[in-house]
Amino acid sequence: MDEALLRSLTPSVIGVLGRRGADFAAAEDAVQEALIEALRVWPADPPRDPKGWLVTAAWRKFLDATRADAARRRREDLLDEQPAAGPAPGTDDTLQLYFLCAHPSLTPASAVALTLRAVGGLTTRQIAQAYLVPEATMAQRISRAKRTVSEVRFDQPGDVATVLRVLYLVFNEGYSGDLDLAAEAIRLARQLAAVIDHPEVAGLLALMLLHHARRAARTAPDGSLVPLAEQDRGRWDTALIAEGVDILQAALARDRLGEFQAQAAIAALHADAPTAEETDWVQIVEWYDELTQLTDSPVVRLNRAVAVGEADGPRAGLAALAALDDSLPRYTAVAAYLHERDGDLRTAARLYSEAARKAPNLAEVAHLTRQAARLNARLREF
Structure with missing residues (x-):
C-alpha cells in the first residue's frame, strides 16, 4: 500500500467533491472515510485508476451521509444530478486547496491547522506537536475550524501569508518528523512562486532549498543527529544551495524584506562557509537583528543568543539568553x-x-x- 500516493491524491479528491457541491467539512470527512476503505481494499485489489476510485468512493460516502440527513433532502436532489463515475480530472488541486483553507473566516492558527490536516495529511497529534499544545486542544481547534467553514463557499482566495506559514510548517514536519513532506512542500512553493510574484514567496522557496540541501548530512548512519558545525559539508547539495542563493538574491534586490527572506539569508551564510569555523557570525547576528524587528519572536531571540555567543563570545551569548523566558523550547x-x-x-x-x-x-x-x-x-x- 502506497500511503504517500494516497496522501498526494487527497487534495485533488477533496477538490473534485467541492466542485460537485460538497462543502469543505463534508468533503474532507467523506475523503477520510474513502481513504480508510482504500487501506482495507487496495492491498488485495489495487485499482487501475487510484484517483478515480477515491473520487467514486468518497462521492458515495458523501451521498450516503447526505441522505442520512433529512434536513438536506432538497440539497440531495441537486447533488444526485452530478455524475459519480468516469475519469477523474487530471488537475492538481493541492495548491488551490491551500488557499481555500486559508479562508478569511478563519484565524491564521486555525487555517494552518486545518490545512495541515486536510492537505498535508498530518495527524492531529503531529499538528499539536508543531504548535506545542496538547493533542486534545488541537483536535478542538480543528473541529471548530471545520464547523466554521462547513457552509462557506470557497470563492475567495485565502491569505498568502497564512499559506506561506502552512507550507513552512509542512516542510519542517517533513524535514524532521516521521512524514517525508519536505519535497512536497518545496514542489508547492515552486508552484506558488510561479503564479505569485512576491519576494516573500521567493524567500520561502529559497529558505526551503537551502535547508533541504543539508538534509543528507543531518543524521549519522545510525540515525543520530549531527549538529551543523559537525556536518560533512561535502554531502551538502551544492546545486540546491546555488539555486536557493540565486532566488534569494533576486528577492532581496526588490528591497521588500520579510521574515522568510531574512531566514533564508541566515541559511545562505551557513551554506556559504567552507567550514564551521569560517562562518560569518557577525553578519548572522545582523540578520537576526533584522528578523527580530520583523517578528519579535522569542524563538528568533533564542537563536540570536546562539549567534551572539559565536560572534562575541559565550558570555555575551549567555547575557542575551538571560533576557529570555527559560521555559522556551x-x-x-x-x-x-x-x-x-x-x-x-x-x-x-x-x-x-x-x-x-x-x-x-x-x-x-x-x-x-x-x-x-x-x-x-x-x-x-x-
Whole structure:
C-alpha cells in the first residue's frame, strides 16, 4: 500500500467533491472515510485508476451521509444530478486547496491547522506537536475550524501569508518528523512562486532549498543527529544551495524584506562557509537583528543568543539568553552549549541532562544525552 500516493491524491479528491457541491467539512470527512476503505481494499485489489476510485468512493460516502440527513433532502436532489463515475480530472488541486483553507473566516492558527490536516495529511497529534499544545486542544481547534467553514463557499482566495506559514510548517514536519513532506512542500512553493510574484514567496522557496540541501548530512548512519558545525559539508547539495542563493538574491534586490527572506539569508551564510569555523557570525547576528524587528519572536531571540555567543563570545551569548523566558523550547539546550563553550563543564553537563528530559523527540533526547555523557566522562578525568 502506497500511503504517500494516497496522501498526494487527497487534495485533488477533496477538490473534485467541492466542485460537485460538497462543502469543505463534508468533503474532507467523506475523503477520510474513502481513504480508510482504500487501506482495507487496495492491498488485495489495487485499482487501475487510484484517483478515480477515491473520487467514486468518497462521492458515495458523501451521498450516503447526505441522505442520512433529512434536513438536506432538497440539497440531495441537486447533488444526485452530478455524475459519480468516469475519469477523474487530471488537475492538481493541492495548491488551490491551500488557499481555500486559508479562508478569511478563519484565524491564521486555525487555517494552518486545518490545512495541515486536510492537505498535508498530518495527524492531529503531529499538528499539536508543531504548535506545542496538547493533542486534545488541537483536535478542538480543528473541529471548530471545520464547523466554521462547513457552509462557506470557497470563492475567495485565502491569505498568502497564512499559506506561506502552512507550507513552512509542512516542510519542517517533513524535514524532521516521521512524514517525508519536505519535497512536497518545496514542489508547492515552486508552484506558488510561479503564479505569485512576491519576494516573500521567493524567500520561502529559497529558505526551503537551502535547508533541504543539508538534509543528507543531518543524521549519522545510525540515525543520530549531527549538529551543523559537525556536518560533512561535502554531502551538502551544492546545486540546491546555488539555486536557493540565486532566488534569494533576486528577492532581496526588490528591497521588500520579510521574515522568510531574512531566514533564508541566515541559511545562505551557513551554506556559504567552507567550514564551521569560517562562518560569518557577525553578519548572522545582523540578520537576526533584522528578523527580530520583523517578528519579535522569542524563538528568533533564542537563536540570536546562539549567534551572539559565536560572534562575541559565550558570555555575551549567555547575557542575551538571560533576557529570555527559560521555559522556551530548547532554552536549556542552548544554555548548556553556551556554558560548555565558556568552560563551565559541570553546569553544561547538568543542563544537557535537563534538556534531554524536555526534548520533543527521541533523536534530540539521544543527542542531548550523549552530550551530557561526554562532559561527565571528561569531568571524571579531572
